[in-house]
Amino acid sequence: MAQAQAAVQNTLRNDFSLLIDGELAGSAERLDVINPATGKAFAQCPAASRADLDRAVAAARRALPAWSALSFAERTEFIKRMAGILRANQDLLGELLTREQGKPLGQAKDEIARAAGQSEGITQISIASDLITDDAERRIEVRYVPLGVAGIITPWNAPINLAAGPLVSALYTGNTVVVKPSPYTPLSTLKIGELIKDVFPKGVVNVLAGGDALGQWLTEHPGIDKIAFTGSVATGKKVMASAAGTLKRVTLELGGNDAAIVLEDADPQVVAPKLFFAGFVNSGQVCMAVKRIYAHEKIYDALCAALVEEARKWTVGDGLDAATKLGPIQNRMQYDKVVDLLNDTKKTRAKFLIGGDVPQTDGYFFNPTLVTDVDEKSRIVREEQFGPIVPVLKFTDVEDAIRRANDTRYGLSGSVWSKNIERATAIAARLEVGTAWVNQHRATAANVPFGGAKESGVGRVYAEMGLKSYMEPRVVSVLKQPM
Numbered sequence: 001m002a003q004a005q006a007a008v009q010n011t012l013r014n015d016f017s018l019l020i021d022g023e024l025a026g027s028a029e030r031l032d033v034i035n036p037a038t039g040k041a042f043a044q045c046p047a048a049s050r051a052d053l054d055r056a057v058a059a060a061r062r063a064l065p066a067w068s069a070l071s072f073a074e075r076t077e078f079i080k081r082m083a084g085i086l087r088a089n090q091d092l093l094g095e096l097l098t099r100e101q102g103k104p105l106g107q108a109k110d111e112i113a114r115a116a117g118q119s120e121g122i123t124q125i126s127i128a129s130d131l132i133t134d135d136a137e138r139r140i141e142v143r144y145v146p147l148g149v150a151g152i153i154t155p156w157n158a159p160i161n162l163a164a165g166p167l168v169s170a171l172y173t174g175n176t177v178v179v180k181p182s183p184y185t186p187l188s189t190l191k192i193g194e195l196i197k198d199v200f201p202k203g204v205v206n207v208l209a210g211g212d213a214l215g216q217w218l219t220e221h222p223g224i225d226k227i228a229f230t231g232s233v234a235t236g237k238k239v240m241a242s243a244a245g246t247l248k249r250v251t252l253e254l255g256g257n258d259a260a261i262v263l264e265d266a267d268p269q270v271v272a273p274k275l276f277f278a279g280f281v282n283s284g285q286v287c288m289a290v291k292r293i294y295a296h297e298k299i300y301d302a303l304c305a306a307l308v309e310e311a312r313k314w315t316v317g318d319g320l321d322a323a324t325k326l327g328p329i330q331n332r333m334q335y336d337k338v339v340d341l342l343n344d345t346k347k348t349r350a351k352f353l354i355g356g357d358v359p360q361t362d363g364y365f366f367n368p369t370l371v372t373d374v375d376e377k378s379r380i381v382r383e384e385q386f387g388p389i390v391p392v393l394k395f396t397d398v399e400d401a402i403r404r405a406n407d408t409r410y411g412l413s414g415s416v417w418s419k420n421i422e423r424a425t426a427i428a429a430r431l432e433v434g435t436a437w438v439n440q441h442r443a444t445a446a447n448v449p450f451g452g453a454k455e456s457g458v459g460r461v462y463a464e465m466g467l468k469s470y471m472e473p474r475v476v477s478v479l480k481q482p483m
């Protein structure tokens, strides 16, 4: 009995399949998946071919009429079952996520729980028709109908959260889906596909792993009506251009270069741990991480000292070690990019408050690094670092801080920190971003729209606004005159 259970656990841990038309499927091509803590491949999974994609899209189209005919309440029941399965498999999925993504196990498990909670949260949002006119002469209303088949393309930093949001949004609003995780982190998403195989009717959910080419095939595919893309600005532009060929609807959730502005009345001891968390959790690989800190000159030195004090508490290591608070950078490409930014910063007059050295190991480890005295035009300020290195910049006049915070093509989010809530709110409202926070950063919820201004994205996810991006508005206009 125990042996049989162990065999099941091993199969769950080590075998990975695509999900096409309600069946698990292999493929001739395979992908190696690397554990970023060791730099070595620890598993393989199938990589979908163009023919696999055609089969998945055909299955999703076949499943569409019956699925879209269900009510929101009926579809909610399926989604609740999925959320229950995520929770029941939190340990297994969390461990898998840590192995492929690198984040500490506790945070990986939190990601699974959050995906379950957000999924249920989405089903609390109601979508109603808009009644424009209803008088003796005419009735005009706007109904919202499913778009059709949604293609969901996700990145490697939070693969489960960033799949669950669009997946559930698309399903709840009556669409069927094809999900494609990043080639760096395909396993936990494939495993979820396997675990929910019998929850949804055949073809409603299809999961295909594959490289960047598979992503492009999705954006070109005539059988797909919408692309929900989360990833870099550069790829987002390619996705939009490619989707234009079939005029697919797109939601683009892209990169950011979030500024946090700390005013002179903020208490550095209180603010520093929160800012550090927002900048460094998941080793800074968060779209809405704090990527630039602007501190008023009066509290600048005290804030720098408090940030260093906090940084010392964050142990770097393998995410499976209980002591680890910062895992490795997720992949070699990103690690090289962050090391390159570090080396570029070292060439300037910048001073390192802490960090700045790179451990020589096979894993992609990088010590938390805080840097000051950097030029506003330097790459570490201008570019999205997406890693555990954050510049702390000084300001005297808050107008100057706002100007510098806004002087970027990014516009995902930003925050202002102060004891004076009213003043902070007024300043936050002037940030050119999709979300401006006061005395917090990274606070999102299923009922609050999230997305980027400027080049940080197109459209919004979550809330009624996000859900409606999976629907076509259809005006039904009736002249109440018998013919």
Ligand code: NAD
Binding pocket: 153, 154, 155, 156, 157, 158, 162, 180, 181, 182, 183, 210, 211, 212, 213, 214, 215, 216, 217, 219, 230, 231, 232, 233, 234, 235, 236, 238, 239, 252, 253, 254, 255, 256, 286, 287, 288, 384, 386, 412, 452, 456, 457
């Ligand atoms: P990426 O753009 O390299 O890849 C994202 C996904 O796109 C992957 O699945 C990849 O295979 C696929 N892809 C690559 N080329 C493609 C193409 N031509 N057509 C279609 N798909 C293609 O991004 P990444 O490096 O995986 O993720 C990091 C980036 O994602 C960062 O910039 C980060 O800020 C951003 N991000 C944004 C949000 C948000 O909500 N705004 C959330 C998380 C991450």
